Amino acid sequence: MRDVAARASVSVGTVSNVLNAPHKVAPATVARVHAAIAELGFVRNDAARQLRARRSRCVALLVLDVGNPFFTDIARAAEDRAAQENLIVLLGTSDDDLARERAYIDAFDEQRVYGLLVSPIGDDLGRLTTMRARGTPVVLVDRDGTGTPFDSVAVDxxxxxxxxxxxxxxxxxxxxxxxxxxxxxxxxxxxxxxxxxxxxxxxxxxxxxxxxxxxxxxxxxxxxxxxxxxxxxxxxxxxxxxxxxxxxxxxxxxxxxxxxxxxxxxxxxxxxxxxxxxxxxxxxxxxxxPRQVIGATAINLLLGAAEDGPDHRAEHVVLQPELIVRDSSPPI
Incomplete structure (x- = not known):
């Protein structure tokens, strides 16, 4: 970062802002810093950044079946909303397999993700409780979490x-x-x-x-x-x-x-x-x-939980479905 700062004739703090909070920096300066980054081939060491900040920029999303367009649309909406907060989404699919679900959750926990959005398979949420107790926010997606300590967004x-x-x-x-x-x-x-x-x-x-x-x-x-x-x-x-x-x-x-x-x-x-x-x-x-609403709401709930920290009180959003009548059912 010092090399980039010297090449762009700015401070190291300005380089940091360009990477983490570009809205705080003048557009011309942002362009100059990015040009220096390109010239030098600089790639930020995100593992080191996470150790310093104690928080990742990666949100984990674990769905039942990524081949189902329903979950693909949720993932896209979550990705779009996360990008507005300078976060990225890592996507996994449990494929309705409890062992695979646990392996993903363990891997995301080891990576110290910013938070976990998950459509759990069964009713045993013990592993998610452990993850939350370590300080990682967890949001249930397409699953009403009423009665649990987890934020949730679902349809009735x-x-x-x-x-x-x-x-x-x-x-x-x-x-x-x-x-x-x-x-x-x-x-x-x-x-x-x-x-x-x-x-x-x-x-x-x-x-x-x-x-x-x-x-x-x-x-x-x-x-x-x-x-x-x-x-x-x-x-x-x-x-x-x-x-x-x-x-x-x-x-x-x-x-x-x-x-x-x-x-x-x-x-x-x-x-x-x-x-x-x-x-x-x-x-x-x-x-x-409302798949797009589900995905965006999941990120909003995660952001709220991360900001509140240990004092956060879970919120449960239940959306209403809509029957769309087409040719496969006969008219009255």
Missing amino acids: DVAGAEAAVRHLCERGRRRIAFVAGPTELRQVRDRLVGARRAIAAVPGASLEVIDAPALTVLEGRAVGQQVCDRPSRRRPDAVFCANDLLAIGVLQALVLTGRLRVPEDIALVGYDDIDFARSAVVPLTSVRQ
């Missing part, structure tokens, strides 16, 4: 699922199947609660739960094929899926067999309203989660 999944199944019942469907993912996921369990609540309010309606081992398109196709192979008397007249990837898989199976029509024979509703939902061969009715 019970209300979202209830709206989806009520919508199907209002369109005259009575034999409804819920395609569930791994039951250790709180989101899946909450959506099942909402579906059952809606069914209980409609005389003559029934709910069948079809388990899927993963929330993927391939698992959805397998379920769709099973539904197609059933005799008509045992076939549901509507399917509600725990996420859009499952719903798109079910839709693909129904379309490929050509034996059943959507929505005439089977109505279909997904959850998340990812971009693929509206561009599917039959545009998919889905429960929209």
